[in-house]
Amino acid sequence: MGLDRSLCLFIAFLSYLVISVHGQATARPGPVSGTRIGFYATTCPTAETIVRNAVTAAFRSNPAIAPGILRMFFHDCFVLGCDASILISGANTERTAGPNGNLRGFEALDNAKTQLEATCPGVVSCADILALAARDTVVLTRGTSWQVPTGRRDGRVSVAANANNLPGPRDSVAVQQQKFSAVGLNTRDLVVLVGGHTIGTAGCGVFRNRLFNTTGQPADPTIDPTFLAQLQTQCPQNGDASVRVDLDTGSGTTFDTSYYNNLSRGRGVLQSDQVLWTDPATRPIVQQLMSPRSTFNAEFARSMVRMSNIGVLTGANGEIRRVCSAIN
Secondary structure, three states: OHHHHHHHHHHHHHHHHHHHHHHHHOOOOOEOOOOEOOOOOOOOOOHHHHHHHHHHHHHHHOOOHHHHHHHHHHHHHOOOOOOOHHHOOOOOOHHHOHHHOOOOOHHHHHHHHHHHHHHOOOOOOHHHHHHHHHHHHHHHOOOOOOOOOEOOEEOOOOOHHHHOOOOOOOOOHHHHHHHHHOOOOOHHHHHHHHHHHHOOEEEHHHHHHHOOOOOOOOOOOOOOHHHHHHHHHHOOOOOOOOOEEEOOOOOOOOOOOHHHHHHHOOOOOOHHHHHHHHOOOOHHHHHHHOOOOOOHHHHHHHHHHHHHOEOOEOOOOOEOOOEOOEOO
16 A cells, blocks of 8 residues: 555646646746745845836837837736747747737836846846836726735746747637636736727727728628728728727827727727727626726736736746746
8 A cells, every 4th residue: 555655646646747847848826925026125225226217218209118128018917928928039039929029118117127137147137027017007008006926037938839828819708817827816807908999009900800800891780880981991901900099089198098998888999999999798897997986006006916926936937038038
């Protein structure tokens, strides 16, 4: 019996190792503990200031980096966890994947890393720089601030194919729920975090399928007719697919609740956004977030902290990259 029990324990341990190793190459789902507020208080006390100043300088030159960095952080955390794997450049990396093709703000993060390496070499991870920068872009677009737990380390795996299952612009609510649930986030987190579309743009090619069908008539009846005409003018059927349109019409550069109000009026640009209003599972949440007493800012901060702890590497795991675009 003793030998059998030892054998069982050994097999169980081997299974754990296989699962752990496999997880490093595919996904590390679910929020985990390990980060904390003020992680760099003694080792690099100016870390957050350096990141904030670098992001602010870049924002003043090009405000489009704000939604770019926020989206970058979202896409990073949904693939292998929040480990800055999206910042690694090179052939077949996450950065080259289709959903990441139009991301902006890499230079601001590189600049912050250069300054941090000069001030506190080998201390601050690129994963933490990205988490802090995402918060700072919200503040720069008149959203709320929040304390960002830090202590993440950087991942060493970045493969384009791993980004193929990111939430997409044509996903139904059910598909979005499945993708969020896979990383430990619930339906409310989904509706709140997608509210980040209150800033930023989308290319016509991403949503033009909603505007025309094969006969040239409107394809999506959920679009407000007046708004449909506006979008058809901006994105004609055979026009330039790269032309950009605000995701939050009338308030595309300000972090506010007008995004949800637009959904209630049939003015969601992306199909995956508009279905948040038409689906009974998410419509009540949208209604709460668009109300005069909306708690959107506080809830966004809370959900961002939850997302920022998805699959993080801490302690002896991962590394502190010398440059954010390459593993050491």
